Amino acid sequence: MKILNINNLEKRYGNFLAVDNISLSVEKGEVFGLLGPNGAGKSTTINIIIGLLKSNGGEIQIFEKEQKEYGKEIKKKIGIVPQNLAIYRELSAEENIKFFGSIYGIKGKALKEAVEYALEFTGLLEHRKNKAKNFSGGMMRRLNIACGIVHKPELVIMDEPTVGIDPQSRNHILESVKKLNQDGCTVIYTSHYMEEVENLCNRIAIMDKGKIIAEGTQEELITMVSDTQNLEVEISDIKNIDKEEILNIKGVKSLIIKDEVLNINSLREVSNLNLIIDYLTSKEVKIRNIGYTDINLETVFLNLTGRNLRD
Numbered sequence: 001m002k003i004l005n006i007n008n009l010e011k012r013y014g015n016f017l018a019v020d021n022i023s024l025s026v027e028k029g030e031v032f033g034l035l036g037p038n039g040a041g042k043s044t045t046i047n048i049i050i051g052l053l054k055s056n057g058g059e060i061q062i063f064e065k066e067q068k069e070y071g072k073e074i075k076k077k078i079g080i081v082p083q084n085l086a087i088y089r090e091l092s093a094e095e096n097i098k099f100f101g102s103i104y105g106i107k108g109k110a111l112k113e114a115v116e117y118a119l120e121f122t123g124l125l126e127h128r129k130n131k132a133k134n135f136s137g138g139m140m141r142r143l144n145i146a147c148g149i150v151h152k153p154e155l156v157i158m159d160e161p162t163v164g165i166d167p168q169s170r171n172h173i174l175e176s177v178k179k180l181n182q183d184g185c186t187v188i189y190t191s192h193y194m195e196e197v198e199n200l201c202n203r204i205a206i207m208d209k210g211k212i213i214a215e216g217t218q219e220e221l222i223t224m225v226s227d228t229q230n231l232e233v234e235i236s237d238i239k240n241i242d243k244e245e246i247l248n249i250k251g252v253k254s255l256i257i258k259d260e261v262l263n264i265n266s267l268r269e270v271s272n273l274n275l276i277i278d279y280l281t282s283k284e285v286k287i288r289n290i291g292y293t294d295i296n297l298e299t300v301f302l303n304l305t306g307r308n309l310r311d
């Protein structure tokens with residue numbers, strides 16, 4: 001069953017095309033990743049799906065119903081964990097969760113149980129009485145999740161749920177996404193962290209500048225660049241080298257320069273290691289370290305856009 005289906009979706013802010021004719025679908029039981037750098041259009045897409053923003057064109061079906069027609073009973077099946085925290089700072093963890101539970105129409109004993117479930121699920125039982133404003137960034141993110149899953153939705157949409165938090169809270173959140181999915185929940189997960197999407201998602205759409213530039217399982221995406229290899233070179237005197245000149249070396253497909261490290265992606269069939277070393281030597285830079293690195297989703301993104309996911 002297709003839980004979500006999007007066709008030719010478009011969104012403009014004034015003249016600016018933030019979502020450029022995208023189509024995608026999510027099957028029941030998936031953890032679907034929407035991966036892309038800041039500004040790609042992920043949140044805009046998510047906000048249209050959940051009805052917060054109006055599109056300028058395209059169709060959306062959720063739970064096999066037209067989005068425009070969906071009523072309360074479908075809204076209850078969806079949980080939303082927004083990028084901008086949707087919690088009340090003056091309320092305690094428990095009060096926040098209770099509030100969101102009641103919005104979804106849960107009452108009485110069922111509400112009490114739902115609050116316990118959400119507190120436990122996000123590891124906040126001990127902090128239930130504390131006000132949200134006293135929470136660390138990671139705990140606020142966990143509370144944000146608790147408020148989004150209190151009604152046990154069938155589909156949870158999480159928009160960058162781990163931005164700017166400590167590793168421990170991050171691990172907790174990643175584990176809880178897995179657990180939600182094991183319990184039968186479909187998850188749509190947006191992130192600009194490649195590692196998270198690789199770790200969690202069975203299918204991934206890569207988004208950039210409003211477009212879906214690639215989509216598939218992790219293996220399918222990596223196959224797209226499996227004819228290439230990444231060479232990482234740490235050098236001195238980075239100012240001596242010229243990006244264009246490296247891109248002109250035989251076989252080189254793309255290049256990222258960060259601090260004093262070059263990441264050069266080249267076609268495997270062209271063995272250009274000598275050419276690269278000769279070039280660097282001719283520019284009088286010292287090679288401090290050199291080696292091949294793994295092909296991953298970052299490589300896919302680099303190959304398709306010429307840029308780094310986290311520029």
Ligand code: ADP
Binds near residue numbers: 013036041043045
């Ligand atoms: P992401 O979530 O992938 O970081 P967003 O969907 O938030 O991307 O933003 C996509 C693009 O649309 C960005 O260039 C952003 O600056 C722009 N944008 C987002 N919201 C608005 C708005 N309300 N008005 C004008 N431009 C916006």
Ligand code: MG
Binds near residue numbers: 083159
């Ligand atoms: Mg966003």
